[in-house]
């Protein structure tokens with residue numbers, strides 16, 4: 001039997017954490033032959049609820065689940081962690097400015113980055129889900145100087161999957177027929193869902209849909225999908241967010257089989273996005289690593305949107321520069 005891998009989930013008693021833990025324990029993320037130890041991190045007021053999650057996990061009798069650790073101490077939660085899913089975050093309260101939100105989250109992601117630095121496995125794969133995800137990932141990364149910065153990523157896979165669903169619905173094809181979807185930039189309303197390089201059943205997506213739909217319907221629908229879910233469900237996306245987090249780590253760990261997927265990763269100058277922010281790019285995952293897809297033609301329409309979301313990320317970064 002393989003050696004168990006340790007998976008940390010922060011905010012594990014929250015709605016995304018609740019949806020994540022059971023799928024990870026059943027083998028959906030790291031493989032059906034990979035035993036796991038779940039290290040569930042919460043804050044003190046949520047420890048009773050977390051105990052309930054652990055009781056339910058026990059009651060599932062998952063063959064792959066070797067142990068469950070419940071803690072409110074990041075030093076324990078990240079000990080020897082191989083995969084760290086940073087879900088718990090401070091939500092925006094009434095009247096809270098973006099700057100206050102960034103700072104409040106800095107106080108969570110700074111210490112968690114340090115705990116990862118001090119205690120996690122050296123090859124830990126970090127995925128930040130908690131919003132503002134890209135900038136929270138940057139803060140965690142800055143506080144973990146001994147870990148390769150490339151191992152800090154943020155989630156735009158939910159946006160990617162939402163874009164696949166919209167295009168599939170419009171073209172009447174199954175989403176598995178779609179290749180080459182891209183989300184550029186920030187996980188926010190400035191993200192740029194780009195179909196310029198997409199094919200649907202081998203045909204160029206741009207030839208299958210009219211430009212008006214693409215610009216005035218598709219892009220805003222994907223950008224605003226989170227708000228539409230809140231309106232319909234009365235609560236924010238949870239199962240779909242957990243599913244996207246599982247897709248992100250599964251592909252990073254096991255490979256994306258040559259397919260492009262969107263991941264927010266430290267910019268390296270590709271596509272003139274200068275270093276210093278965690279920006280969503282198309283990537284291909286292989287052998288436990290990812291590479292940004294290179295050499296794509298970027299037209300003026302795309303350039304403008306890619307730069308706009310980059311600008312927002314740099315403003316967010318400037319708002320937390322004392323935490324970096």
Ligand code: NAX
Nearest residue numbers: 011013014015016042043046088089129130131155158241
């Ligand atoms: P919930 O409020 O249901 O759960 C959050 C949990 O985190 C709570 O149980 C809370 O006690 C815990 N928590 C807070 N501070 C913590 C800390 N310092 N250490 C450990 N745990 C802590 O929120 P949920 O719906 O699960 O959403 C979690 C985060 O995901 C939010 O920030 C949300 O905005 C973000 N999302 C990100 C998405 C993405 O695509 N990147 C999409 C879905 C989601 O909106």
